[in-house]
Amino acid sequence: MNSAALLWGLQFALLNPALAVLLVEVFDASAGEVGVVLAVYNGSGFIASLVLPAYADRRRDYLRPMIACGILTLVLAGLLAVTTSLPVAVCALAVVGGPAGVGNSLLFAHLKNSGAAAREVVRTRAIVSFAWVAGPPLATLVIAGSGPRAVLALLAGVAVLTTATTTAMLRAGTPVAGVTEGKSATGGGGAVDGASVGDSGKRGRIAIVLVVFVALQATNSAAVSIMTLFVTERMHLAVTWAGVTLGVAAALEIPALLIIGRLSDRFSGPRLLASGCVAGIAYYVAMAYAGGPVTLIGLQVLNAWFFAAIAGIGLTLFQELIPRPGLASGLYINTRRVGAIVSGPIISIAAASSLGYSAVFLACAVITAAALAGLPAIGARAMADASHG
Template identity: 55%
Template structure:
């Protein structure tokens, strides 16, 4: 029972840590260090690149030892160190260096937790349920961070991040103690269950998820601008739409976890892609708040299918739960990088701003095609 409480508690604390930092980071750099737009862009790019590299190197090293909780403790310590450096320094160069050296590995808590769960024999349903807890953190984290910044300034949220990181380290230490006394699970999913899929099929799935993640990153980044400039609605409606989508993601993820035992990964991903295609095409045509809010149901289901099914899928097709989880998390990072060109190219079409969401629908179609093709290649490989 203690172990069952510790897993969601640990997931919530690690989720809150990133949910506090990432949305507020641009404001922190501009307010505390007077970063220009160009400097901000480079700082965020270097920070994200550090995270991308760390999420491949650190979890893969943890795969060799089978210990994912000790690196989580190190990540928590680095989070505290990063927060303290950002509070104490007034130099933008020092802040950026800290983001590169400390920030990348500091953000690996959730990645390592999912790898630990897979290594310990957690079922796909349990992993998706834990992913839903991280989504809960993202529902509450950004508004709480905004409240802290409004009350205590930008440095105030850094102290809160350090506190949450310390609590996360405590929960991780208790989880490690609980795991040592837990009954070992023979089939931890680290051996053999990835061997039936060819490298070409795995590459296709990785490409597919980069495209699928890019659509969500694009829509999330541009929705506020679209609502205020294209639809000429109050910015409040953008916040409501994003909040409704985030709130619906949690029950959608829980439902995906339950359906995973009854339907194939391919079927669930296809349903998410179809929902996403419908969402982006409808979003390109909405003009009033009512439909904008209503279609967030499609958005939430699309995200849940990609985020929930995708995580367990990667852990099955790639050897090593750490590397598999890191690869999945990086599809989100690379997708976010692609969102910039998608916005630029989509907006330059004759459709204007709605063209961005039509481009997202097209990327969904490509991602769906790549996923189905990977499934066909994988099935042919197993039949030989």
């Protein structure tokens, strides 16, 4: 399972950061065209992350769709390697690339379906995070040494390994359906195929969870998006400090996730999630008034804890509130996509104020505080189940 998590994380940690470079260098796309292509690609991923998991939920089988996603990744790498036509590349990304990227969320659905505890889910999430720390620098190194197309060869190799590893999991008889030691395939106590989702109270809690996590993901996306401009224009530091800051935050996220996984055995999920929100508020307020590189780097401890709480506890919360593991993981993944969209207005409105980019961090603090205030509305019982399910 660990090797599968690493490979699934690495698969698109290689492609996504290098995609814009590929579009410009190989397919001669303009800046405007890059934006359109990325929007189409992400839109395809949004739809696929709902449709494919729903199919897997109906069959109670997540490994075979994961294998299909691995094969689609190999097909995508091949199509992008043999063409120089931008329209063909766009079609490949929309038709093949979007569905191929769903394998990662299906992995977590498979974990839940197999009866994995919250600690195991969070630990697996930490492994995926490690892949995202290693993937972009590796892709950059390959591009610098052998050109943009070389990333596609590397992606194809990883796709082969990912498909082989997932196939081995299937042949080993990893549980995929029915009952696992007395638990239903949904990991709950009898909620099957969304029956409990029909309860109006539960639907209300799910709606609140979606809004809360879109808000939290939006603040994270906004903060990351403006980091380079904040460092250079507001703090008047060299641009390299922005890269160092983001790298430190990503590296710290891994131990933070592991710690949260351990603490989930002792503390409830709601408390850990609330602690993450408090850390996020403190981080955003402090960043608005940060005055030097030491403070900038030191504050990433708070940032890492904040994001680790969202990534770790958030995923398990979705999986407990929503009885279908695939749909739960797909909806959680999509809160990040929607959050990235919402971050645009946050940046444009806040940055236009007299405080400039500092106002973006202050706005993020306010939004995080509002999300924290909304947590009790989810329902104490539902959140307690999420932390111990």
